Amino acid sequence: MSAKPKVGVFKFASCDGCQLSLLAAEDELLTVAGKIDIAYFLEATSHIGEGPYDIALVEGSITTPTDALRIRDIRQRSKFLITIGACATAGGIQALRNWADHDEFVRAVYARPEYIETLATSTPIAEHVSVDFELRGCPINRHQLVEVIVSLVAGRKPKTPSHSVCLDCKRRGTVCITVAQGVPCLGPVTQSGCGAICPSYDRGCYGCFGPAKQCNTGSLSRQLLADGTPAPELVQLLRNYNGYAPEFRRESERLAKLNTEDS
Amino acid sequence: MTQERLIKVEALTRVEGEGGLFVRLVGNHIEDVQLTIFEPPRLFEALLRGRKLEEVPDITARICGICPVAYQMSSVHALEAALGIEITEDIRRLRRLLYCGEWIESHALHVHLLHAPDFLGYDSGIDMAKDYPNEVNRGLRLKKHGNQLLEVLGGRAIHPINVAVGGFYRAPRRDDLTALIPDFEWGLQAAVETTCWLATLNFPDFTRAYDMVSLVHPDEYPMNEGRVNSTTGTSWDVRDYEREFHEEHVAHSTALQSSRGERQACYHVGPLARVNLNRDRLSPTARRVADDIGFETPCLNPFRAIIARGLELIHAYEEALDILRTYRPPTIARIKYEPHAGQGCAATEAPRGLIYHRYEVDDAGLVTFAKIVPPTSQNQRQIEDDLRDYLPRILTDDESATARQCEKLVRCYDPCISCSTHFLKLTVQRDG
Structure with a gap:
């Protein structure tokens, strides 16, 4: 990987909490930021880079037809695609709709359901594109996130425990x-x-x-x-x-x- | 023939969640202003039905990773109202302490990393750090204190696990809380420095005849309870909130927006509304700093909301210190109750403004109905209204420059678009 990899942070259906973990890594933030080129991170910076990206950090699940297309586009422009958080790795709490009558769900929330364009399911990113590494958690552990970024910069596989x-x-x-x-x-x-x-x-x-x-x-x-x-x-x-x-x-x-x- | 012009911000940056801005002009006449939202709906009010009422604070926290405590506090208070649970003074103080943690974390982030770069001409807090290392590092440290408090009291900073209907799963140990005192003493002074620094920024000369709304409590700065007051002089019991404040799913926009009264007027919630309506109940240091920097209230300049956040940062540190210093673990951390059918509502003050929840539960303790009104849905019409007024002053032929100015005004509200996912959807363009 190039000396200063280009990183993009992308959001789908989610609460923002996992990408916030990157800003919540107060002690590491400025150090990590010095090692990477933050090319796309709407929550943090007005600088918008088009890619391609060395690392794409993807938060959120796929719940709309537009997002199902958008994730393919991001995949094509990214060398490593890392999903962060339960929404991205498992569909999140919004996946409760997968066991429910989706139309009834929409009617329960919206006065004019005909304006609402969503899929009947909330699905993890890996059901749509190939994913290089999944970082679990609701929210993710920020130390694990720093470990993932640092290990990718160093060219090794991230170490995260899988015991119970x-x-x-x-x-x-x-x-x-x-x-x-x-x-x-x-x-x-x-x-x-x-x-x-x-x-x-x-x-x-x-x-x-x-x-x-x-x-x-x-x-x-x-x-x-x-x-x-x-x-x-x-x-x-x-x-x-x-x-x-x-x-x-x-x-x-x-x-x-x-x-x-x-x- | 008059030319139609479109000014677009495809993706608003340095806000929580994803949205854009869309302005349609004919000549210099503003035809349409929309804060567009492309957050996919997650349908929380629907998915809460059938869940155990004990799970509600955990689930609603997931509406927003920036202000989960606001959702937890509003939902536990609403459910306690439904069940007729009275909490103790000890629990009440611990809840205020938790809210202080969230205000500190959220305000420190917004002030230093998201908003200050607008006044100083940077793309991000990280870019700003090169020239303003002290300010950015101070902001990061302040934010970290908020997170540490949330971790000790809530179990973790994002989506805390210790908030329960009736109180807390476990009261924190005294040593764990008192260990925070030295950092908070430093933080109080640092928050004063931050606020004095913010007061020296250059603010556009722009004021509006706002109707500002916040909770008001007779003897404390509002967080968890109070009456809903407006700067127009009206006051409502929280139980009458839905009679006065309406959410609409209007035909020309797919966004559900809040408005007030029969005239369906827009209104402004957030730190500026709180300070305007509660200045004399700010903590002594916050009041003194407000006087020293010459912060005049009512303040009707939305750009100065960053100073109101600074004052609240001071208040949150000072109130947290008071609770930390006097804390003794309560004998009862959680009030016991038997579930029964009922309905209840509550409003609290999220970092971004008033938030309202109402629930109905059945005899088995399962949720049968949920309604959640976050601050950003209430500010959305106000933001659009502000832009209509602001645009003629800043409109130039350079559309991207105009768009950047608009975006700066939007950011004054610290909009939290993730919160809005249950009521907003993509708006592209309405028919001409």
Whole structure:
């Protein structure tokens, strides 16, 4: 990669929080900014460069026909395309529409639904174009973002952990919230990255970093159901910010079906 | 024959979220001004239905990565109103402390990195840092304090995890909060320096007869509660908000916009409205600095909103320090409740202005209805109205220069377009 790679930051359906993480890296911002050429970052600068880009950081999910075309264009103009955050890697919370009647959703929000042009689904970027690296999280961990940028500049593969939040709780010495308090927790099936914050604040993990590698969602459901968590509640717990990620999606759909068969 | 001209800003920069600006002129007559938004709708009000009420503060936080606390605070207060929950003074103070963290983080970012470059002629805060290293570094450090406070109290800075209906999942440990005091003491002085510096910037001579709206509380600067007051002298209970303030999905624009009263007038929310309506309830240092720099209220120059943000930055530091110094972990961090059917609303003050939420829940504690009105939807018509007035003064043959001037005016409102995703969609051009 050239000495000072050109970086573009692009937004699709999202809250801006993940690209804000770049501005929130206060200690690293000016140093990192000195190592890269910020060619396109609407939130930070009025300077707009056309590309091609060495690194494209993409936030948000695909929810409109226009955006489905725009991501192809960005892909063509970018050497490395990195998706940042749960919207970009899994469809985000707006992917709840994927299980709903989309037209009814639009009618519920808009007085004049005929003006609204959206797709019936919210899908991750990787369903539309090839992605070189996915950085998980809702929001992403800013240290991981800096690691991704620094490693690409150095020409090596980014190192981000893929073990579960559960392991981080053990490392922190947090008493297990499910075992001790009977609170449902996705820690055993969720990828590390947040620092296992929720259990340390006396609440269960709700899956911000998506499915951990080789997670056993079926086993966790079995345990939580046996502990008395109703199936519909488990379905919703799985259908959060990473609900449409394949492992969480399959399990929530299995549980939803189980629930219909039971009743 | 008179020539039609279009002035376009394809992509507004240094704002949160993505939008543009579209002006159509015939000769020098302004035919149309639109703040166009190309944020795809995410349909939050629809997707909230059927979710457990406990999940609402987590979900609504995701409307905006810049001001998640505003969504969390508004939703917990509205749900507590629906359930008849009374929170304790301890919880109330911790919520104000959390909001201080967000105001500090958001205002420090906007003032130093997004807005100041407009007055000093730079494309970005990063470019500005070459010539103004002290100011930019000070801004970054102030912003970091806001984030640190959010991390200690909220668990993390973006989408905090510790906000619950009824209070907090866990009260912070005293040592964790008192450890912040030295930084906040430095920050208070730095915020004063920032505000004095902002007062020396050159402001365009442009004032408007604004109707400004903000919460007003009898004995504190407004954050989490109060009556809705207007500079026209009218005052409403929050429960009457929807009777006075309307959202419209108008035919010529696909944007849902807020307006006030029978005349459907535009109005202005945000730091300038708050300072104008609550100057005597700013913290002592903020009041003193306002006097020292000769900040006259009511201030009706939108460009001077950057000074109002500076004053609020001082206020947030001073109030946070007071809470940090006197903090004792409360015996009850969260009020217990049994879910039951009900409906409730609340308004709070987001960094960008008044934000209103209303929810209905059923006996099982599931959401059946949600309505969310963010600050930027309320300012949108005001911004367009300002531009109509401002354009004749700055209009030249150089359309890109004119567009840049317009963009600077838009940025005074610190618009948060991500927040608007549930009510706005792409506007290209209306029929001539």
